[in-house]
Amino acid sequence: MPLVDQEIVDLNLFWLVKAREFARENRQKAVVVLGLDNELADNLSSLSIDDLNRIARTGVLLFRPRFRPTLWRQLIARGSNSSLSVRLHTLLLAAGEKCN
Incomplete structure (x- = not known):
């Protein structure tokens, strides 16, 4: 083995x-x-x-990873931008993934 x-x-x-x-x-x-x-x-x-x-x-x-490819593309496109809106958007998508 x-x-x-x-x-x-x-x-x-x-x-x-x-x-x-x-x-x-x-x-x-x-x-x-x-x-x-x-x-x-x-x-x-x-x-x-x-x-x-x-x-x-x-x-x-x-x-x-549980996110769809579109989210990965969005996160990669934003690079190192860790603004509050990006974090909030990611958390909302995570919550939405959990609900589906």
């Missing part, structure tokens, strides 16, 4: 720890920012760091 790519493990673990933190501290933030559903947020909030490490080592990326 091939070795698991350590960078994928690190990305997974970082995401899982952050998702668990959001799920424990601010469920709505977990839902909107990370796109979690309530059941996954419940499950993540009860996992130990050992559980998260085990899950992170699956060998595949456990999360994926």
Whole structure:
């Protein structure tokens, strides 16, 4: 069996720890920012760091970008412009993606 790519493990673990933190501290933030559903947020909030490490080592990326290609094009076209309107637009699209 091939070795698991350590960078994928690190990305997974970082995401899982952050998702668990959001799920424990601010469920709505977990839902909107990370796109979690309530059941996954419940499950993540009860996992130990050992559980998260085990899950992170699956060998595949456990999360994926959830935005449509049009949003990616808009974000790339705006470059480093991190104005309030760009951030607000992105959050609204994230909330809309969650509702669909």
